[in-house]
Amino acid sequence: MTPYRTFMCAVRLACYAMIFFCLVAPAQSGTAVNDGQEDVLPDPCARDPIYREFEMIQVDAYLSNKDFRIFLESDLRNRVKQSVFKELRDRAFAQTGVIIVTQEFERYFEAEVASLKVPTCYENPFFYLMMDQYARDVETARQELGLSLAVRPRFGSLPSNDINAYTYPLSGGRAHVIAINSQLFNFIYQMTALSVHGVDPALNKRQLSQAEVITNGLIGIAYNPQAQKSFVASIVGLLLGKPIARGPVSHLEEPLVIFFAAAMERFVFAHEYGHLIRTHRSPKTSRPTGATGSFEYDVLKWSWRQEFEADSVGLKLVIQILLRSAQDNPSLTAYYIYALKAPLFFFECEELLDQARYMQETGKMPPPLTDKDKSFVRNCANGTILKADRKRCVNDILNNHPPAWLREERLQRPINDALARLPGNEATAEAAQKGSEMLFSVDFFWRETSAQILTALTEQEKLIRQ
Numbered sequence: 001m002t003p004y005r006t007f008m009c010a011v012r013l014a015c016y017a018m019i020f021f022c023l024v025a026p027a028q029s030g031t032a033v034n035d036g037q038e039d040v041l042p043d044p045c046a047r048d049p050i051y052r053e054f055e056m057i058q059v060d061a062y063l064s065n066k067d068f069r070i071f072l073e074s075d076l077r078n079r080v081k082q083s084v085f086k087e088l089r090d091r092a093f094a095q096t097g098v099i100i101v102t103q104e105f106e107r108y109f110e111a112e113v114a115s116l117k118v119p120t121c122y123e124n125p126f127f128y129l130m131m132d133q134y135a136r137d138v139e140t141a142r143q144e145l146g147l148s149l150a151v152r153p154r155f156g157s158l159p160s161n162d163i164n165a166y167t168y169p170l171s172g173g174r175a176h177v178i179a180i181n182s183q184l185f186n187f188i189y190q191m192t193a194l195s196v197h198g199v200d201p202a203l204n205k206r207q208l209s210q211a212e213v214i215t216n217g218l219i220g221i222a223y224n225p226q227a228q229k230s231f232v233a234s235i236v237g238l239l240l241g242k243p244i245a246r247g248p249v250s251h252l253e254e255p256l257v258i259f260f261a262a263a264m265e266r267f268v269f270a271h272e273y274g275h276l277i278r279t280h281r282s283p284k285t286s287r288p289t290g291a292t293g294s295f296e297y298d299v300l301k302w303s304w305r306q307e308f309e310a311d312s313v314g315l316k317l318v319i320q321i322l323l324r325s326a327q328d329n330p331s332l333t334a335y336y337i338y339a340l341k342a343p344l345f346f347f348e349c350e351e352l353l354d355q356a357r358y359m360q361e362t363g364k365m366p367p368p369l370t371d372k373d374k375s376f377v378r379n380c381a382n383g384t385i386l387k388a389d390r391k392r393c394v395n396d397i398l399n400n401h402p403p404a405w406l407r408e409e410r411l412q413r414p415i416n417d418a419l420a421r422l423p424g425n426e427a428t429a430e431a432a433q434k435g436s437e438m439l440f441s442v443d444f445f446w447r448e449t450s451a452q453i454l455t456a457l458t459e460q461e462k463l464i465r466q
Contacts, residue, residue, distance in 0.1 A: 042072060045121040053170040054156055054177045058122035060295040061158045064288075067241075068159030068182065071124040119156065127157040127182060134269040141270075141320040147277050147313070153178050155272075158289070161241040163187045163353060165272060166299040169284060176300070178272045183238065185265060190234050191349045191442060192261045193249050197227050198441035199434065201252045203334045207430045213437055217444040228452065231445045235356050236456045259335045260438060263342035267318045274313030280306045304381055304402045308410060315343055315411055319418050334431040337422065340415055341435025347408035348439055352446050354404060359454045360461070369405070377406060 041062060046052040062069060118128050135155065142149060153176070160181035168177050198220035200208060208216075221227055236242075249257055285301040288294065302310070319340065326336040355366040379385045380393040381402065422428050 041069065042121040046119055048119060048154075050154060050170050050175045050177065051119040051156070054154075054168060054179070055120035055122050057168060057179075057289060057295075057297055058120060058156070058158060060297075061160065061289040062122060064294050065159045065161075071159065071182075072122065119154070124157050124159075124182065127180070127185070130185070130265070131155050131157070131180060131269065134266050137266060137321050138270045138273050138317050141317045141324070142273065142277065144324065145316060145320055147317075149273070149277055150279070151276070153273065153276055155180065155269075157182050160289075161238065163238065163350070165268060166287060167272065167275065168297060168299055180268070184268065187238060187349070187353075188264045188268075188346065189257070189261045192257050192264070192345070192438070193253075194227065194231050194234060195345075195438050195441040195445065196249065196253045196256050196260075197221065197224065198444055199256065199437045201250070201256055203256075203338065203431060203434060207426070207433050208437070213440060216437070217441060221441065221444050222448055228445070228449050232449050232452045232456055235353065235449075235453050236460065238353065239356055239360050239457065240460060255335060256338070256434070256438075259339045260342045260345065260435075263318060263322060263339035264346045266321060267314055267343045267346060269314075270317035270321075271310045271314035273317065274310030275300075275302065275306065277313050278306070278309050280310070282306065304398055307402050308381070308407070311343075311407055311411060312414070315414055318343065319414075323418070323422075334427055334434075337419070337428055337431035338434045340418060341432065341439065343411055344408050344415065345435070345438050345442065347404040347411070348442055350404035351408070352442065355446075355450070356453055356457070359450075360457045363454075363458055363461070365450065365454060374405075377403065381406060 041059075044052070044055050044059060046055040062072065112129060116125060116129055116132075118125050135153075139152070155178040158179045158181050161183045162181045163184050165178060165180045165184060168179055169175075170177060198217045200212075200216050280302065282300040282302050284298040286296045287299045288296055322336040322339055326333040358364075358366040376385075376389070376393075377397055380397040385393045419428070419432050
């Protein structure tokens with residue numbers, strides 16, 4: 001299967017992932033088709049000894065997160081499949097030339113589902129099908145770039161509200177499983193779907209002036225109370241582990257959402273590949289199961305240098321996937337160029353979520369970072385710190401996860417370099433600008449709603465204490 005074919009299949013998979021979450025949301029809100037009782041949980045069945053260890057982590061995670069047990073219902077696959085087919089029959093991307101041939105896709109989807117062999121009985125089959133597609137894309141890109149890899153990674157999902165992925169060392173540290181927390185994909189899709197409301201969805205038109213970009217933001221965000229309400233609810237819901245209501249996305253906006261979200265999800269997966277490609281070794285740290293459960297397991301704690309290196313390798317892989325896909329399907333080139341900015345958007349959203357966590361923990365607005373503050377953090381990361389500041393650097397800075405704003409900043413140049421190597425025509429510039437508009441839009445959302453988010457989080461904390 002060519003990179004383009006694999007990428008487009010996964011774009012389609014993103015469509016039914018959206019439907020899948022719509023099915024799950026009622027279950028999480030208490031109107032479930034299942035009440036979360038023990039009879040939903042299957043018997044462990046993993047045959048691979050490494051996956052057998054990982055399955056016990058999944059068991060503990062499901063025991064700690066009852067709201068996610070709908071993933072394990074025996075009739076879920078048929079319900080999702082029928083919903084997917086109905087949705088595909090009702091939609092088309094005629095405006096962009098992305099035509100979903102329903103019969104062809106039904107046959108493909110049926111074959112994929114029929115041949116799917118999940119490694120554990122506690123694996124979410126639809127997440128695993130998506131991750132399998134991502135692994136194929138990343139593996140093809142890795143081979144094309146000539147990057148060495150000693151062992152193909154094992155991967156799986158955990159039912160968790162944490163917006164992250166962790167690598168679990170198993171078999172005494174001789175093997176690893178990359179675990180994607182299920183809410184991560186939901187977070188990616190939701191932030192993209194909200195931000196697109198502040199962006200002109202038309203591509204292949206012309207570059208917008210700064211005034212036009214700001215006008216779109218004002219109309220779609222500042223003068224749109226419902227959009228602001230959805231953004232606040234999404235951020236607060238993510239922090240509190242509540243279900244996130246999906247807002248409507250028009251057919252014209254939908255390709256922008258799907259291509260951007262699909263590129264972000266590949267970047268997350270490619271980043272984890274990056275650790276293996278660079279043969280990173282790391283100490284262990286204990287985390288609650290899925291980062292939300294009551295059982296603790298060891299995960300690898302990557303250093304800042306390792307995270308930056310994995311970001312760099314992951315970005316190279318994603319750029320290869322996108323540009324090769326553009327070669328294979330020239331009519332969609334603008335969308336693949338636009339999606340080159342998706343990793344920056346991912347870290348932009350992570351930064352906003354970190355600021356919201358600060359609000360949740362302190363009940364205060366996060367203090368703005370000055371240029372001096374940022375310079376100090378950069379010097380810590382680069383090892384160019386003064387001797388007198390080394391203790392503060394190690395204890396207060398490097399002991400935490402690298403800040404999202406710095407990771408985004410470090411990816412700017414390679415993305416700009418990739419864009420500079422493309423034909424310098426108006427279509428390329430307009431597509432790249434569309435990605436920048438998405439970054440502007442999510443930042444605009446934050447500026448307009450941060451005070452509302454603080455109020456909502458403060459009220460929720462009061463209710464919890466009562």
